[in-house]
Amino acid sequence: MNSAQNFKLQQLVASIGDQFAVLGDFVAGEEIQSGHINSTFRASYQQASGGVHHYILQAINHHVFKDPFAVMRNVETVTRHINARVLRMKRDLGGQTLNLFPARAGGTWIEDEKGTIWRCYNFIEGCVTYDIVENPRQAYQAAHAFGAFQDLVSDLDASLIVETIPDFHDTRKRFVRLLDAAAADVCGRLDSVRPEFNFILKRENLTGLLLDLAANGKIPTRVTHNDTKINNVMIDAATDEAVCVIDLDTVMPGIALYDFGDLVRSATNPAAEDERDLSKVCMHMPLFEALVEGYLSAAGNFLNQTEIDHLVHSGKLLALELGIRFLTDHLEGDIYFKTHRENHNLDRARTQLKLVESIEEQEAEMQAFVRDR
Numbered sequence: 001m002n003s004a005q006n007f008k009l010q011q012l013v014a015s016i017g018d019q020f021a022v023l024g025d026f027v028a029g030e031e032i033q034s035g036h037i038n039s040t041f042r043a044s045y046q047q048a049s050g051g052v053h054h055y056i057l058q059a060i061n062h063h064v065f066k067d068p069f070a071v072m073r074n075v076e077t078v079t080r081h082i083n084a085r086v087l088r089m090k091r092d093l094g095g096q097t098l099n100l101f102p103a104r105a106g107g108t109w110i111e112d113e114k115g116t117i118w119r120c121y122n123f124i125e126g127c128v129t130y131d132i133v134e135n136p137r138q139a140y141q142a143a144h145a146f147g148a149f150q151d152l153v154s155d156l157d158a159s160l161i162v163e164t165i166p167d168f169h170d171t172r173k174r175f176v177r178l179l180d181a182a183a184a185d186v187c188g189r190l191d192s193v194r195p196e197f198n199f200i201l202k203r204e205n206l207t208g209l210l211l212d213l214a215a216n217g218k219i220p221t222r223v224t225h226n227d228t229k230i231n232n233v234m235i236d237a238a239t240d241e242a243v244c245v246i247d248l249d250t251v252m253p254g255i256a257l258y259d260f261g262d263l264v265r266s267a268t269n270p271a272a273e274d275e276r277d278l279s280k281v282c283m284h285m286p287l288f289e290a291l292v293e294g295y296l297s298a299a300g301n302f303l304n305q306t307e308i309d310h311l312v313h314s315g316k317l318l319a320l321e322l323g324i325r326f327l328t329d330h331l332e333g334d335i336y337f338k339t340h341r342e343n344h345n346l347d348r349a350r351t352q353l354k355l356v357e358s359i360e361e362q363e364a365e366m367q368a369f370v371r372d373r
């Protein structure tokens with residue numbers, strides 16, 4: 001970044017931060033690059049008493065979230081519920097929870113001159129997010145945290161939550177949208193992605209299994225997180241303990257298995273989500289085992305047997321679903337996920353499909369681990 005760009009960034013962060021009830025004098029702002037959807041900044045403020053306070057300032061992506069006000073109402077409901085429950089339980093879940101800071105003009109958000117909605121969160125201190133899990137302890141901790149999150153919101157009145165992205169995990173509809181994108185082929189990219197496209201076509205039968213089980217009442221609808229990617233949980237930098245689940249924009253009624261499946265696809269792969277060398281991409285068994293143990297240690301007492309029987313399937317399904325979504329975005333001209341290089345969504349789609357393949361190869365072993373544990 002050159003100095004003119006940095007000057008603009010500092011001005012932007014300071015002017016947004018100014019509109020929230022933050023304490024101290026603005027020192028610096030920096031953009032946080034992880035995350036494919038919102039624009040996220042860390043703002044630092046010097047305190048009169050010495051020391052520096054950090055805050056998160058985040059612009060909601062209104063191309064993805066068509067009703068950002070509904071997103072904010074959901075986030076208010078969910079954070080209030082979680083904070084009340086954590087307080088009631090008199091249990092310190094790692095000491096930090098996510099809180100919205102009020103805007104000086106009232107409410108929990110501000111609107112900038114372009115009509116973008118911004119919010120301010122407490123910065124979860126001493127923690128980091130990982131795009132790639134480094135060891136089984138982190139996987140165990142992350143899965144435990146998302147299981148505990150599902151437990152915390154299990155008594156939240158689902159009618160208070162707006163479905164901010166309808167059919168978010170409806171893999172069958174995601175599949176149909178891919179077919180539509182391929183038929184339209186607006187960027188003329190279909191011919192160059194035939195192997196990936198055909199790989200997905202062959203697996204159409206996977207897309208409806210959980211939807212059918214839910215429709216038949218075999219698995220319940222719960223309030224779930226719906227975006228349990230490994231970098232959506234803050235992990236203590238010193239102890240590797242999961243401290244706080246973040247990115248609450250997609251908390252909606254859903255299926256618990258989607259949360260577990262998203263963990264499998266994002267936390268068992270020792271390579272990056274956009275790794276170009278596919279020989280590095282695989283489902284790593286020790287990480288899967290840690291996820292199962294961590295998740296069931298928090299969620300095992302409320303999941304039913306059908307849910308437990310489909311833990312492995314959920315990993316395969318979510319990798320396929322993300323493969324479908326990234327390939328669709330590639331065909332549609334990169335209009336949904338943030339991209340940083342040419343063919344970025346295609347590279348991401350390829351890693352997800354490689355993961356599907358890797359899970360297929362190890363499915364029997366994974367299933368045996370869940371059964372015999």
Ligand code: ADP
Nearest residue numbers: 032034035036037038121122123124129231247
């Ligand atoms: P996106 O929807 O774009 O993924 P996130 O809410 O996940 O946005 O935020 C992006 C990144 O910003 C996270 O992966 C994390 O590294 C960082 N982040 C977000 N909220 C906080 C917070 N309250 N404290 C510290 N870091 C945060």
Ligand code: GN1
Nearest residue numbers: 035036037038227229232247250322
């Ligand atoms: C997005 O916002 P982020 O980066 O945590 C996406 C998820 C995908 C993920 C893939 C609202 O998550 O659904 O699984 O990218 N979020 C939304 O990396 O679409």
Ligand code: MG
Nearest residue numbers: 035231232247
């Ligand atoms: Mg995120």
